Amino acid sequence: MQRWADPADHHATALPVAAVAKPFPADHHIAPHSHGRAQLLHAISGVMRVTTDTSAWIVPPGRAVWLPAGTVHAVDIRGPLAMRTLYIEEGAHPGLPADCTIISVGPLLRELILAATEEPADYDPAGRGGHLAALILGEIARAERSPLRIPMPRDARLVALARELIVDPGRTDRLEDWAVRLGASPRTLARLFRRETGMSFVAFREQVRLAAVERLTAGEPLARVARALGYASRSAFGAMMRRALGLTPGELARRVRE
Structure with a gap:
């Protein structure tokens, strides 16, 4: 079963959602960069700090940071972290946030994200992978925003x-x-x-x-x-x-x- 490997694949795909599991060691720094798609950064364990030119966010478990396409950001990780990242096509759902924000990740969205990372890179948009993607988009759109921005x-x-x-x-x-x-x-x-x-x-x-x-x-x-x-x-x-x-x-x- 082919997984997402090359970061360029996350943006080249015609599928609306690409879900990736990434482990990181303690004291890891991801230098400033941006993506051609919107990104949802979530950790199932560990805490990260995400910074842009104008803001900083502390992202504990139970939260995720939403970054619109093209947002230059850096990530700092203090302890071991199990990241789950979604790369989302622009306009994939009308209710997605327009700006950088922290959202709450409830039990349903958490499990949907975990399930999506187990799908192949070329998942069937009319099958399980596509259904998971549609549910994820709907849950992100209705998720509560959290006031963790600095x-x-x-x-x-x-x-x-x-x-x-x-x-x-x-x-x-x-x-x-x-x-x-x-x-x-x-x-x-x-x-x-x-x-x-x-x-x-x-x-x-x-x-x-x-x-x-x-x-x-x-x-x-x-x-x-x-x-x-x-x-x-x-x-x-x-x-x-x-x-x-x-x-x-x-x-x-x-x-x-x-």
């Missing part, structure tokens, strides 16, 4: 701040502290954050701290991760993750290991 600002002062937070998300500096270092008033920085990212400084910092899920995949103790990220307690950290991901840290760690 919007990157354009103002040079905010870019410097954002980069420092991404490197050290546990920093507890107030906006007033950043204002002194960056040579701007707190009011100016707050206004710029709202205008360029659509969120407050505190909300932006919380989004960046979701990178903590990568540390949990490596087996780092929850209490240590919470302290490193500036949370006074495990419960405060857990509340943030439940609000953002719909999972407790323990639930996330178990799903990553599954």
Whole structure:
């Protein structure tokens, strides 16, 4: 049974969906690149960070990132990861997302993706493979969007701040502290954050701290991760993750290991 092998095949096929299983080792980096088709990146185990010029996303199990055709992106993987990728023909379904976004991957979509990766590269569009592809497209179109995007600002002062937070998300500096270092008033920085990212400084910092899920995949103790990220307690950290991901840290760690 022929599988998808050459990446060019994913785009040359006349079939609407090409599903590929790809394992990656820990600490792996996929350099910036793009595809001629839309791409859905999902991991059945492990966590990845996907970045473009304007945004970053943390993608834990139970989520997937949708990238329209031509989107230049890079992928960083902290721990071992089992990726399942879909390459989707433009216009294959009217309800597919128009922009980059995170979607929820429920049990049905997860199983459909797994089943599609077992189909041959030349699956019959009128047979099982075609039926799976049609169901996948419908499930993606109706999937819930998730607010895991980290919007990157354009103002040079905010870019410097954002980069420092991404490197050290546990920093507890107030906006007033950043204002002194960056040579701007707190009011100016707050206004710029709202205008360029659509969120407050505190909300932006919380989004960046979701990178903590990568540390949990490596087996780092929850209490240590919470302290490193500036949370006074495990419960405060857990509340943030439940609000953002719909999972407790323990639930996330178990799903990553599954």
